Amino acid sequence: MRAFFTFIFILLLCNLYRAQKHSSNSFINGEDVSETQMSWSEESKEPEPQLDIWEELRNLRDLVAAQGAELRLLSAKLTASDSLVQNLKEEVTVMKIRLTTAESLIGEMQMEVEAQAAELTVTQQKLSFVQERLLVTIAQVEELQGQQEDQSLALQELQNTNNVSKVAFSASLLVTGEGNTLHVDFATLVFRNVYTNIGNHYSPITGYFTAPVRGVYYFRFTGHQTSDRYSLMLRLVKNEHPIILSGDRFCQDDREDSVSNGVVLYLEIRDVVAIQLGGEVWDDNYHRTTFSGFLLFGL
Structure with missing residues (x-):
């Protein structure tokens, strides 16, 4: 903002300098050269443009007002952007907290899964042992059943033998x-x-x-x-x-x-x-x- 007003001030000084130079050039060697310029201008039929300092100032005022309005709009947008950035920062902070919590929860779940996997491994080992014992028990039962069948046959033969004479x-x-x-x-x-x-x-x-x-x-x-x-x-x-x-x-x-x-x-x-x-x-x-x-x- 300060640089902008400095630029306006310099522009005003330049315009004043141009006006002063134009007045001093009207008298050369104590003579009034306005008629010479007018005659030269009439001969060349190309009039020199005149500067209106007040018009320039009004234009500059309008420009400054427009720039101020735009600056205020930009300031409001900047304020809104700052607020949005602040909100985004807060959301990012919340997301970081949630992410940290989720990472912690994932870590706990991984530890729990590892513990369950270890427990499952132990259970599988126990199950394998039980299955082996079950197979041994089944073999023993089958052997006992075979022995029982043999005993039944022997008993039947014994009964038949007892009934031989009958x-x-x-x-x-x-x-x-x-x-x-x-x-x-x-x-x-x-x-x-x-x-x-x-x-x-x-x-x-x-x-x-x-x-x-x-x-x-x-x-x-x-x-x-x-x-x-x-x-x-x-x-x-x-x-x-x-x-x-x-x-x-x-x-x-x-x-x-x-x-x-x-x-x-x-x-x-x-x-x-x-x-x-x-x-x-x-x-x-x-x-x-x-x-x-x-x-x-x-x-």
Whole structure:
């Protein structure tokens, strides 16, 4: 601002100097040269511009006023800028505080994550140890289960061995009454009149004996014939395979006859034995047709 007024002052001095010089030039060697200038000016027809100091001052005043208004506007803008800068500085300070707090929080979180990672590592190690022990325990359990199964099998075999001497059955064909039973093709005879069935291994419903244990068994069957139409053939089968057979043909001179047979068999567990008939066989209250068997010894 001071430099601006200094510039205005210098400009005024220059204008005053020009005015004074112009007055002094009007008298040269004690003569008035105004007429000479006027004549020269008229001859050249180029009038010299006249300076109006008051106009210059008014212009300068207006310029100074405009510059002052602009300066005040710039001062207001500067003040607003200073306020904005101050606000920005305060916001930057707040952001720095927040950033510092966030960095501190991040550091704490990193430390917590590292602690959790270390704890997780320890937990994983413990889990691996527990898994190893679990695998060992599972192996031990499987081993114990195998031992238990072996013991169960041994116990079953022991029970079967204890029941070896308790396997025996005997049955006849008809429960009551008398008459012939006819099977043209070989079919299983069902001996329904059960005398003895220790262990219940013979079925009076199907006619099959089922071996409860592996061992050696003795079987015997008898059959009686009174038919004048068909012959009598009885055969013992093991798992549907014929083993032994006995039979008799019809004869006018000998209308009644009996047949029998017996065999010792080696049987596995769940092997089945039955009697099959081809022809006619008789049974009555005397129970002439029978099927019997029992275990000799187990293996």
